[in-house]
Amino acid sequence: MSTPSIQKVVLITGSTAGIGRATALHLARLGNHVIATGRKLDLLEALRREALAEGPGRFDIALLDVTNPASIAHAAAEIETLTGGHGVDVLINNAGFGYAGPLAEQDDAAVRAQFETNVFGLMAVTRAFLPAMMRRRAGRIVNVSSIGGRVTFPFFGAYHGTKYAVEAMSDALRYELQPFGVDVVVIEPGPIKTNFGDTAMTKIGAFAGSPYAPAIAQADAIRQQFEKRAAPPEAVAKVIGRVLAQRRPSARYAAPFYNGAIFLLNRVTPTFVWDWAVRRLGRLTPEHLGVTAAPPAAPVPTPAPAQRATSTHAVN
């Protein structure tokens, strides 16, 4: 174990389960003053009991719903008191979720709900805790994005949309906050054993009557393909722990690191091959969907030169 770095005040959103919870415990073990936040008080209290049973460090909890401005203001005031006016050294924007479903069939409300938490909520929390960092000319913002923030898979279009947005926002914040001594880091987890999958599936029933029904029927099989490669949330917590210890962190960390291979694969694969592969993965083929291939009334396009080229080929 390396010598524990100077104790930092770390606030984590969405820490009642999954990556947030594992990260809260891990950072507390490293000697930080953790403020674990979330929407469910009973789960937060259980987390605090678990943390305090392990050691004498300082571990606080606060109710925080990132989609509720009143809740954010209330938590900010509470934390101001908890830290004696210091504010937080590190803000970990971890709260986030996705609903699975064919994008064009997902209704406006479902798309918006994901942006509320993953994008607007993240920015609202950032705006609330940033001023103290800028005044001190020191601080760090860690945004938990996803490998899906730079690569898109079928049936998670809206979720990916939110994470792509977080990537761009983090880039701009990184440029703009550096002169004020505030670092901005993006964590990109791959498949992780969390509630993500369960939450994602909650609205899948809505598409049973859609043209995607045959693919949806195999959603569980698709999910298993992903989840058999899933890492435990502690693997992401460790990466975040290292980011906190770094004097000058990098802009992005895939977590676990080997998930970064997907970006390389995406870059070197021609789009038509990549598309073909992910459509197979998502059962998005005419055969699976029971779609008749031939378009009915479309007249044959007649660009003369192109046709000549084709017939020449046929002769050769």
Place this chain on the structure above:
Amino acid sequence: MATKSKIVLITGATAGIGRMSALHLARLGHHVIATGRKVGELQKLSAEAEGERLKLDVVELDVTSADSIATAVAAVDQLTSGHGLDVLVNNAGFGVLGPTSEISDGEMRRQYETNVFGLMSVTRAFLPRMRERRAGRIINVSSVGGRMTLPWFGVYNSTKYAVESLSDALRYELKPFGIDVALIEPGVIRTNFEATAVAQLDAFADTPYGPALGNYEKMSKQADRFASNPIVIARAIARAVNARRAAARYVAPRFNRMIFVMQAMVPTRIWDWSMRRIGHLTPKHLGLAERKEPALLEATKAS
């Protein structure tokens, strides 16, 4: 014209890229349905098209209003005798400039309403007819800024990054139904975009970024020297409309692709450094004392 005439609807066609594309596509022989919020501008466009005897209809459409979208769908059904669209060009969009953390929740949402949620609502509305016919094409006008972020453009960039990803998912998911999805990625283009974006900068005078804002206008004028004519984008859109199989992305002008190559090759620290120079995000420009290393500072205090 050799290519088959298609029914093409364009959103945000009252100015800039949208207007230019509407006229260009109509001149190529397509039946264009130009839409936008400003009835006066639409009428002017209609008159111009009539003067050239182009097949161009205008329909009022506010992409942020569900009622307006429903009315437009009905109007299009009537105009096309129930056929619907062959091609939907989601072009409506705008950007508000400013330090990302200083842009208010309301301003941020306003951009998402048009650039993201509006785009999706319009797409959902015109998709069913395409899917019935197992043929159609959706062309989303994103930006070079949909794959690279500039300082001061964070919120705008994030809406375009979102559009890139949404388009990827739609491309996978609509392909089995014979519907192509293509992205147009314009670089710096001479439109109202910059004027719209810069006009709001004064709002940030009282923020810690105040001292750097004045320099921004200078930078904007510099960027204007590189700006291309919107006709370049109209031609790219026409390529995407006419292609037998649309590509996933069309960068326009094409040399702007160099930006992505550069971004992939340049180490992040160097990229960031130059971005901060471009945005005048240096301690000197911001009137800050030289940056003290925070970790060191705290270590000294602790010992």
